Amino acid sequence: MSGLRRPEVIAFDVNETLLDLAPVRASLVELGEPADLLGTVFTRTLLTGFASAAAGTWCRFRDAFDAALTQVSDLSAADRGRVAEAFLELAPHPDVEPALRRLTAAGVRVVTLTHGSPGVAEAGVERGGIAPLVERSMSSEVIRAWKPAREVYLWAAGVCDVAPERMALVAAHGWDVHGALRAGLGGAWFPRTERAYPGVYDPAALVAGDLAGAVDALLALPA
Template identity: 30%
Template sequence: MITPGSVRVCVFDAYGTLMDLSAMVERFRPDLGDRAEPLLKLWRKRQLEISWLPPQVVTKADFWLVTGEALDEAMAHFGLDDSALHTRLMRAWLEPAMYPDVASSLLRLRAAGIKTAILSNGTRQMLDEGVRAAGLGPALDALLSVEQAGVFKPEPAVYKLVNDRFQVSPQSVCFVSGNAWDVHGAARSGFQVVWINRTGARAENLPRGTAATIATLADLPALLGV
């Protein structure tokens, strides 16, 4: 359970939490047809798998580079050699669709005096452009990228960026993510963690350390008592 009145900062993962990656399927179905969904799933899978390699293997926390490498693999798997399509697919990460519950929920938290931030594997440029495209800037106090830590989630140094930026204890931070591995990493860092399960996915052993589970961000303000 979230401790009532204890949260001073609410931090959100970006991709799959605030930003709707599944919307890319319909966006690129005219180009890819029935291959749209499997290609995008493989792309996302490889993107994460590369980011999870040990830091000594992935020497630079550059999510844009990792995303491009993963797309190269996914397109090759499906026999696609189309540089223009590659460019447009990459561009989609700079103008992602936001879930419809995002802006109103974040603004409600800020109106109640809770600071809001994104903590993401995305580069600062990816986050800046995505937030700008969605008009979400007024709902956020900070954008935190793993570039500042030099490693990807779920390395502890990434979550420490929140404490350093806001000068708060881990227990005063609510961290929200739709990704089980991210939930686990944040809980290990001492945050009060909320798993947003938008699709009603069956719970696994992960996410361990979950303080609460919600189906929509619209449920978050009440959960925090605001």
């Protein structure tokens, strides 16, 4: 990322990046589903949303999640709704609070950016006691779009009243960082469920070993 400057605003992806999906997994297990089903359902949820957007239509994250769950389980509509509600029980990963505190102490504005259901990020950061560290939470459902569409990142920069090049995205999903970079933002990736940043994506991404490393890399950029 040669030539780039330290971002004024850092946007964090929400599901998996900031918030642990363990309550959703636990809800599936309580209903008799295998613990590893969540990975399949989450991937299919993204596929459903991406395909809908690529085809020129749109669906809510919750509807995509419900459709994905229908494809791989025999759960009733009521039980699927119960699993979906578990997203409101998410809490931050243990490494999130120190990372956000480091950024705010350095004068960097912190926001969240998701295509997930409105309210999930807000509930999670409140539960984790880090709401005072987050300036705002944004869901692209407001503009009926899914990341990694360019319009989502540019919309977020506009909401934050900052030039795209002075904003960066931190995510544990390579496709999300790739989308941010293609929209003119900075981007940093670190692993949670993904083991490596895909080599087919934009090589301008900062790649770190963990969340703390991603924050370090962004703060190390010249002001």
